[in-house]
Amino acid sequence: MARVVVTGGVGFIGYHLTRALLARGDDVVVVDDFSDAPYPAARKRRNEADLVREFPSLRVVHGCVTDRAALEPLCAGATLVVHLAALAGVRPSFAAPARYARVNVEGTATAFELAREAGCTRFVFASSSSVYGNSTPLPAHEDAPAVQPESPYAASKRGSELIASSLCRRAPETTCAALRFFTVYGPRQRPEMAITRFARAILAGRPITVFGDGSMRRDFTHVDDIVRGVLAAAERAPAGFRPYNLGSGSPVDLHTLVKMLGEAAGIAPVVERAPQPVGDVDATFADVARARAELGWEPRVTLREGLETVVRWVRDNP
Ligand SMILES: NC(=O)c1ccc[n+]([C@@H]2O[C@H](COP(=O)([O-])OP(=O)(O)OC[C@H]3O[C@@H](n4cnc5c(N)ncnc54)[C@H](O)[C@@H]3O)[C@@H](O)[C@H]2O)c1
Numbered sequence: 001m002a003r004v005v006v007t008g009g010v011g012f013i014g015y016h017l018t019r020a021l022l023a024r025g026d027d028v029v030v031v032d033d034f035s036d037a038p039y040p041a042a043r044k045r046r047n048e049a050d051l052v053r054e055f056p057s058l059r060v061v062h063g064c065v066t067d068r069a070a071l072e073p074l075c076a077g078a079t080l081v082v083h084l085a086a087l088a089g090v091r092p093s094f095a096a097p098a099r100y101a102r103v104n105v106e107g108t109a110t111a112f113e114l115a116r117e118a119g120c121t122r123f124v125f126a127s128s129s130s131v132y133g134n135s136t137p138l139p140a141h142e143d144a145p146a147v148q149p150e151s152p153y154a155a156s157k158r159g160s161e162l163i164a165s166s167l168c169r170r171a172p173e174t175t176c177a178a179l180r181f182f183t184v185y186g187p188r189q190r191p192e193m194a195i196t197r198f199a200r201a202i203l204a205g206r207p208i209t210v211f212g213d214g215s216m217r218r219d220f221t222h223v224d225d226i227v228r229g230v231l232a233a234a235e236r237a238p239a240g241f242r243p244y245n246l247g248s249g250s251p252v253d254l255h256t257l258v259k260m261l262g263e264a265a266g267i268a269p270v271v272e273r274a275p276q277p278v279g280d281v282d283a284t285f286a287d288v289a290r291a292r293a294e295l296g297w298e299p300r301v302t303l304r305e306g307l308e309t310v311v312r313w314v315r316d317n318p
Contacts, residue, residue: 002026005078007065007111008085010034012190013126013181015047016223017082017230022055029074030060031085038089039191047188065107068114075118080234083111083125086156088190090130090279093153104156109163112176116167122175124233127161129182129219129247129284130154139287142180142243151279165241177237179229182247182286185306186223187313195220195307198258199314202265212276214255217283219247222301222309232295247286248299257303264307 002021009018009030021028030048034041048060063070065085075081086104087093093100108125115123132140133148149155161178168176185195201208229246237244252260262269291297301309 002079003077004028004080004082005031005074007031007081007083007107010044010047010051010060011084012188013184013223013226014084015051015188016186016227017084018051018058019054020227020231022051022058028058030058031063031065031071031074032060033064033085034062037087038092043188043191066102066110068110071110071114075114075120078115078118078120080122080124081111081115081120082230082234083108083123086126087153089192090151090153091277093151093156094279097152100152100156101159104153105159105163108160109167112164112167116171116174121173122234124177124179124230124237125160125164127178127180127243128154128157129180129245129286130281131158131161131180132281132284134281138283138285139249140245140285141287142245142290150281153279161243168241173239175237175239176241177233178241178243179233180243180245180286181226182219182221182245182284184221184223184226185310187309189223189310195257195261195310196314198261198269199265199310202262202267202269203311203314205267207270207272208258209272209274210254210258211274211280212254213273214258215253216276216280217251217253217285218257219249219251219284219286220257220303220306221246221248221299222306225299225301229291229295229297232291232297236295238294244291244295245286245288246291246297247284247288248303249286249288250303251283251285252303260303261307261311264304264311
């Protein structure tokens with residue numbers, strides 16, 4: 001039985017990952033600060049309550065990932081640390097760049113350092129497709145330089161990678177996989193993210209606001225594929241620092257997304273336009289050859305199937 005620490009384990013992706021770890025019999029401790037950023041803590045409390053109801057053995061600790069004293073005892077005996085805690089979201093990062101830097105960069109450095117000190121040699125953490133910015137040729141490959149982040153959030157994720165890779169050079173026996181998630185969606189998605197926002201509006205008969213001219217492309221990736229990718233990296237990633245793209249590898253533009261979401265809901269969407277926000281990249285598109293070859297990972301959930309899971313979730317949870 002693995003002993004796993006999951007930071008950010010009651011967030012959107014954290015909920016699904018924690019559930020998968022518990023379902024296979026792992027001993028899991030979640031650390032989360034239950035903050036109201038970037039969305040109300042009530043959703044995190046609900047995720048916690050649902051997890052604990054299903055798996056009463058789960059331990060959830062309220063704490064901040066930059067707090068060494070809180071984190072240190074939890075890492076003792078851990079065989080795997082999955083670090084998901086972060087301030088997520090491109091747009092809000094412009095209003096709080098210092099906070100993003102502290103939580104995301106210092107949080108990653110702290111979690112990695114404590115995992116190492118506790119003798120845990122497997123560390124997997126959430127990076128982001130946003131590290132590629134607008135200047136990386138698509139499909140984006142992990143060896144691209146990724147030196148022009150378009151937002152403080154993207155910079156904080158790239159900064160986290162660089163800190164982790166520098167620490168890893170001094171501890172080459174440690175596995176440190178930086179998983180670059182591409183726009184993740186599914187049940188319990190963060191409420192401010194496009195697919196869930198759109199689904200709620202369509203089902204309530206409200207117009208949806210699409211940013212830009214609708215040509216923005218995203219490599220939408222279902223959370224079930226992300227969870228399988230995290231588990232595969234935890235098991236198979238080699239020693240040393242290694243980034244992996246976890247994306248569907250099939251980007252669609254927002255026009256197509258809205259049309260498909262309307263089809264999944266059985267309701268024709270009404271669209272309003274708003275200017276494209278600062279910091280949003282034009283397109284994301286993952287080259288997933290490395291994850292396929294080294295982790296044996298493959299995205300499996302089609303966008304059509306995935307959107308149906310969101311529509312069902314939103315219908316059942318108005
Ligand atoms: N959802 C996506 O599309 C996406 C894409 C790329 C990367 N990511 C990354 O994946 C991870 C999970 O994202 P998510 O969408 O589930 O977001 P989320 O906000 O639902 O989850 C993050 C969790 O971290 C917790 N957290 C925040 N600051 C903390 C702190 N200081 N100490 C302890 N816990 C803290 C939050 O309370 C939350 O529960 C994040 O690192 C995010 O940047 C997500």
